[in-house]
Amino acid sequence: xxxxxxxxxxxxxxxxxxSAPPFFTEQPNPNTQAHLTEQWIxxxxxxxxxxxxxxxxxxxxxxxxxxxxxxxxNERINRRVPPSYISSLMAGxxxxxxxxxxxxxxxxxxxxYWRLPEEWADVLHSWATATGQLNTILTFYEISDPPIPxxxxxxxxxxxxxxxxxxxxxxxAQIIGVADGEGVRFFxxxx
Amino acid sequence: xxxxxxxxKVTAHDRAILDLKLQRDKLKQYQKKIQVVLxxxxxxxxxxxxxxxxxxxxxxxxxxxxxxxxxxxxxxxxENLEQLVSTIEFSLIEVSVxxxxxxxxxxxxxxxxxxxxxxxxxxxxETQEAREYQREIGDLLANRxxxxxxxxxxxxxxxxxxEALGQAEPxxxxxxxxxxxxxxxxxxPEGQGSSRLxxxxxxxxxxxxxxxxxxxxxEQVAMLG
Amino acid sequence: xxxxxxLAAFDRxxxxxxxxxxxxxxxxxxVDHLQSxxxxxxxxxxxxAQTHRDSIRSDPTFRHAFQQMCASIxxxxxxxxxxxxxxxxxxxxxxxxxxxxxxxxxxxxxTRERNGGVIEIGELVHMVSRLRNVESGVITEEDVIxxxxxxxxxxxxxxxxxxxxxxxxVRSVVKELDADQAVVLAEAQLVGGxxxxxxxxxxxxxxxxxxxxxxxxxxxxxxxxxxxxxDEHYGKAYWxxxxxxxxx
Numbered sequence: 001x002x003x004x005x006x007x008x009x010x011x012x013x014x015x016x017x018x019s020a021p022p023f024f025t026e027q028p029n030p031n032t033q034a035h036l037t038e039q040w041i042x043x044x045x046x047x048x049x050x051x052x053x054x055x056x057x058x059x060x061x062x063x064x065x066x067x068x069x070x071x072x073x074n075e076r077i078n079r080r081v082p083p084s085y086i087s088s089l090m091a092g093x094x095x096x097x098x099x100x101x102x103x104x105x106x107x108x109x110x111x112x113y114w115r116l117p118e119e120w121a122d123v124l125h126s127w128a129t130a131t132g133q134l135n136t137i138l139t140f141y142e143i144s145d146p147p148i149p150x151x152x153x154x155x156x157x158x159x160x161x162x163x164x165x166x167x168x169x170x171x172x173a174q175i176i177g178v179a180d181g182e183g184v185r186f187f188x189x190x191x
Numbered sequence: 192x193x194x195x196x197x198x199x200k201v202t203a204h205d206r207a208i209l210d211l212k213l214q215r216d217k218l219k220q221y222q223k224k225i226q227v228v229l230x231x232x233x234x235x236x237x238x239x240x241x242x243x244x245x246x247x248x249x250x251x252x253x254x255x256x257x258x259x260x261x262x263x264x265x266x267x268x269x270e271n272l273e274q275l276v277s278t279i280e281f282s283l284i285e286v287s288v289x290x291x292x293x294x295x296x297x298x299x300x301x302x303x304x305x306x307x308x309x310x311x312x313x314x315x316x317e318t319q320e321a322r323e324y325q326r327e328i329g330d331l332l333a334n335r336x337x338x339x340x341x342x343x344x345x346x347x348x349x350x351x352x353x354e355a356l357g358q359a360e361p362x363x364x365x366x367x368x369x370x371x372x373x374x375x376x377x378x379x380p381e382g383q384g385s386s387r388l389x390x391x392x393x394x395x396x397x398x399x400x401x402x403x404x405x406x407x408x409x410e411q412v413a414m415l416g
Numbered sequence: 417x418x419x420x421x422x423l424a425a426f427d428r429x430x431x432x433x434x435x436x437x438x439x440x441x442x443x444x445x446x447v448d449h450l451q452s453x454x455x456x457x458x459x460x461x462x463x464x465a466q467t468h469r470d471s472i473r474s475d476p477t478f479r480h481a482f483q484q485m486c487a488s489i490x491x492x493x494x495x496x497x498x499x500x501x502x503x504x505x506x507x508x509x510x511x512x513x514x515x516x517x518x519x520x521x522x523x524x525x526x527t528r529e530r531n532g533g534v535i536e537i538g539e540l541v542h543m544v545s546r547l548r549n550v551e552s553g554v555i556t557e558e559d560v561i562x563x564x565x566x567x568x569x570x571x572x573x574x575x576x577x578x579x580x581x582x583x584x585x586v587r588s589v590v591k592e593l594d595a596d597q598a599v600v601l602a603e604a605q606l607v608g609g610x611x612x613x614x615x616x617x618x619x620x621x622x623x624x625x626x627x628x629x630x631x632x633x634x635x636x637x638x639x640x641x642x643x644x645x646x647d648e649h650y651g652k653a654y655w656x657x658x659x660x661x662x663x664x
Contacts, residue, residue, distance in 0.1 A: 002661040016662050021610070022642035022655040029639045035529035036642075079646050136280070137208050141216040174198040176209055181216075183209040187198065 008070040012050045015043065018071070024079035026088060037092045044089070045098060047071050049114040054156050055102065057109040061086040102158055111156055120163035123151050125172055128186040137176060137183045208279055215272045218265050225262045229255055472512075476556045516555070517563040519544050524574070524588035531658035532640035533589030534601065537561075537576070539662070540586055557584070579605065585658065596622075596630040597640070601656060604641075609660035611641070612650045 003016040017023050017039055027033040044056065053067050060068040061083045073080040081089075090110045093099035102111035115123065124143070127150055128134055144155045152160070164184050167173035176183045232255035239248035333341065471478045523543045527535055537557055545555050564586065567574050577585045577593060579602040587593065593601070599620060604611045616627035631654045634640040640656065647653035 020642075020655065020657075020660060021646065021653070022644040025643050025645045027643055029636055031529070032532070032639045032642060078648065079644075137205055137212065139209070139212045139216050141220070142212065145219075171198055174201070176201050176205055178206050178209050178213070180210060181213045183212065185205070 006076070010051060010070060012047055012070060014071065015039070018043065018074060019077055021077050021079050024074070024081055024085070026082075026085045037089060040089050041093055041096060041098060043071055044093070045112060045114045048112045052154060053112070054154065054159065055109055055111055056086070056090065056099070058083050058086055058090070059108070102156065111159060117159065117162040118166055120155070120159060121166035124160070124163045125167055125186060125189075127152055129188070134186050134188055137185050139181065139183050143184075204279075204283060208276065208283075211272060211276050211279070215269060215276065218269045218272065222262060222265050222269070225258050225265070228258050229262070232258065474550075474554060476554065476559065480556075480558065513559075513563055513566055516544065516559060517567050519547050520560060520563055520574070520586075521567070521588075523547065524586065528588060531656075532634075532638055533587060534577075534593070534640055534658045535586050535588070536605065536658050537584040537586055539658070560586075577601075596626070597634055597638070600630055600634060601640075601659065604656035604659035607659075609655045609657065610644075610647075611654045611656060612647070612652075614650070 003019045005016050006014045006019060008014060023036065023039075027036055047068075047070070048054070048056070051067060056068065057066075060066045061072050061081050064073065072086070087107065090099065090101075090107070093110060093112070094101065098113045098116075099110040100113070101107060102109060128138075131150075140157050140160055143150075143152050144157060144160060146153060155163075164173050164175060167186065168175065170189070172187055172189055174185045174187070176185060232251050236248040236251040236255065239245070239251060336344065468478070468482075472482055520540065523540055524533070524535060527543070537560060541555055541557055541560055544560065545551070548555065561576050561584075564574050564576055573587075573589065575587045577587055577598065579585055579598045583602055583605045585601060600611060600616065603615060603619060607615070611631065613624055613627040613631065616622045616630070617624060622630075631641070634656075635643055635654060640658070641654045642657060644653045644655055645651065
């Protein structure tokens with residue numbers, strides 16, 4: 001049996017290791033597991049980027065039919081990632097700083113950083129510049145759900161907030177609060 | 192402290208715009224919700240029809256109609272809001288343009304004040320003085336130079352002039368008539384033959400030669416002849 | 417005239433000096449001769465190197481023949497004081513062999529996490545070929561084995577293991593494989609990587625305890641196999657990554 005790559009219906013190329021049955025079992029040998037965790041994290045993040053998924057939940061491994069079926073399940077070899085395994089992979093991602101528990105103080109869902117908040121900050125600022133929205137007051141909703149799809153479509157508000165906080169440090173953004181909610185205003189980089 | 196300095200203050204205008212936009216977002220979200228309801232009612236009506244419960248299907252469709260009218264209402268409200276937001280944003284831009292114009296005008300007036308006749312005259316006087324001062328310095332420096340150095344300076348000046356001329360040369364040359372290729376025929380209308388030959392060649396030189404040394408003149412003429 | 421004793425002595429001295437001159441002249445000619453022969457040999461060799469260098473590098477059969485020729489006249493083409501030695505330098509073969517060695521190390525180290533430091537030689541050849549960007553068949557198992565031998569002085573512990581059934585594996589960790597583990601590796605090779613206690617019981621006549629001990633050691637202690645706890649038949653199976661066929 002040769003282990004080969006596979007293209008999913010969503011057009012994602014699964015690595016050959018995804019067709020190895022033991023890939024779906026948490027390994028008792030810590031060295032082996034460290035290697036496989038690395039493989040899994042890379043797979044999860046590239047898939048998240050491919051599908052623009054931001055949140056991974058333990059539930060995704062528990063019930064089929066979610067966004068993550070293509071990688072958490074392999075029907076061709078009849079394997080799936082057990083929920084306990086996804087929990088420890090989540091912990092692994094948090095340790096590597098490529099994800100955070102979102103909301104905090106629970107361990108059932110993580111927000112994935114397939115772009116780091118610093119990178120999101122740059123994307124956000126470039127988008128505001130390119131679309132001529134510097135010095136304009138924008139709502140968070142307007143950024144995460146724009147009428148024209150943008151690189152920021154569907155960005156979770158907590159992640160957006162982190163990116164804005166980073167821009168605020170270099171005076172490239174300002175948060176404006178009113179009774180009903182919040183808005184943000186971007187400025188050209190000062191130099 | 193530093194951040195509050197370089198980011199502009201949040202004005203009442205800003206808050207008003209943000210408020211409007213937040214209202215607009217709420218409407219948009221509401222519309223999305225209604226759309227979901229609409230779709231669901233449609234499915235329900237279909238399901239009822241499939242099971243033969245016609246009156247239930249009608250109820251579902253009625254509910255759907257009502258939601259649809261709500262959607263239409265929110266549409267017009269949304270339009271109003273959007274218009275308001277863009278009007279305000281546009282007037283803000285107008286204000287800033289006006290502000291810019293005003294500032295520009297002030298600067299222009301300032302410049303005009305500076306450009307009064309007296310100050311221009313004064314400036315001209317000052318310029319005259321400066322020019323004299325410049326000449327004095329020039330003289331002073333020239334006196335300090337030895338003859339050799341002065342010669343070198345003149346030489347350099349000539350070189351620079353030649354260079355400048357050389358660049359302009361092609362155009363000048365185009366207008367020049369070509370020199371004669373043969374000696375002109377001698378047809379003596381008047382005067383002495385000896386100096387005629389010279390004069391026809393180069394009147395300046397011959398004039399100079401005649402003035403300085405009339406004795407050598409004949410020798411040169413003989414040579415030329 | 418008076419002939420002094422000193423003069424005869426002088427004669428004798430002169431004669432012995434002549435002899436000395438002659439002898440030095442003779443040995444000089446010999447040295448010259450040798451030198452010219454050596455130069456000739458060197459020219460011939462470099463000519464050979466120039467004409468056949470590419471063949472030696474690219475053609476496995478030619479390379480094999482050359483190695484055998486060297487062996488039969490008692491010359492190791494890789495022997496020498498530095499790097500690949502004089503021969504190797506002449507032929508550029510040492511570099512080739514050492515390059516291959518470096519690439520073998522590269523492949524072994526980069527796959528170590530996956531296979532626990534044991535790799536099937538066929539896969540190693542395949543991956544090295546891909547690293548060199550050459551077609552399969554240009555590099556042979558023999559080349560790889562010879563290169564591994566040249567790595568021995570480095571003390572990295574690279575070793576070619578014969579696991580039986582004509583299967584060879586390369587071990588790149590300083591860890592002795594016991595006989596049972598070698599058997600497991602060989603069995604896993606036959607079935608594409610998946611191994612369970614029952615296979616060892618049926619095919620090798622092992623007791624269940626022996627089979628379990630060998631497998632658990634490989635799994636937990638050596639990281640030579642992976643666990644699959646969703647196996648359809650046994651619920652639990654061991655997979656030997658070095659025996660799995662990866663076509664990446």
